[in-house]
Amino acid sequence: MPFTPFHMGPGILLKAILQSSFSLMVFGWTQIVMDLQPLWVMVRGHGHIHGFTHTFIGACLIAVFSCLTGKYLSEIGLRVIGVSKANNPVHISWHAAMMSAFVGSVSHVALDALMHADVEPFYPISVDNPWLGVISVSLLHKLCLYSGLVGGGMFYVVQWRVKRNY
Template identity: 45%
Template sequence: MPFTPIHLGPGLAFKALGGRHFSFMVFGGAQVLMDLEPLIGILQDRDVLHGVTHTGLGALVIGSVAAVIGKPISTMVLRWRKIAHPPLTWLAAMTGAYVGTFSHVLLDAIMHADMAPAWPLLRGNPMLDLIGIDPLHLACLVAGVVGLPMALMRAKAQARSSG
């Protein structure tokens, strides 16, 4: 299923680690951009759903797009929703975007046989079934369950120190 929320678990863990240097909003936007190709493939009944966008090269291109459009969109949404937030830097946008796209390729490569994550250098998917789908999903869930409270505590501490 495209736009799987399971990718957000590791994003919360990265937010806990990166704090203001990691944009979770841009990370989430990058996840959606990554799965536009599979969505189109599903709608067109294609055999290969995870093509060039689900490669290292695709992650680099989509990450760049996600950073460039994600920073102004995220800044606007935060301002519109009146959510107190430190200024969203280009570093935070790029970190969120590239961690988002490259982690997406890694996680999907473990579970989707139609991928060639190292294309054009290698054909096929050497990461397929590296671990089972259930342990993979559990690891993503645990990353989110652990990352969310840590990210919230870090944000509160940063707000106290700056305010």
């Protein structure tokens, strides 16, 4: 699912459940970093679209990079959009950044493995993709979309209750 918002659905649901223990911005940054290699292949017009970045080993390396860069980029982004203010800054913990990046990269490989024949999630141990076609692409898209809708609703209900109690 390169360059689609579908990957964000499960992340939104996790954000609703884990709240400040999960960074949706680091998760989203990880989705972008994961698809830079497929973008490069598409721009060049040749190569393996879902190459090393779409293996679990590649995903772990991308998670480390995404955690280290995404924590700071996300904190800057939160200041730019006005969520984090000088008198009340939002800090993303290293634990939340690391978990968000790893969940983001590993889930990206897992979701893409369900629908793309060229994903080799267990490379170099195996070049097979045993998850291909386990569910239909249509169902996969619906699950990602619905998880985002449910997560968004849950998140705002929790935020509303927290504000109401103060």
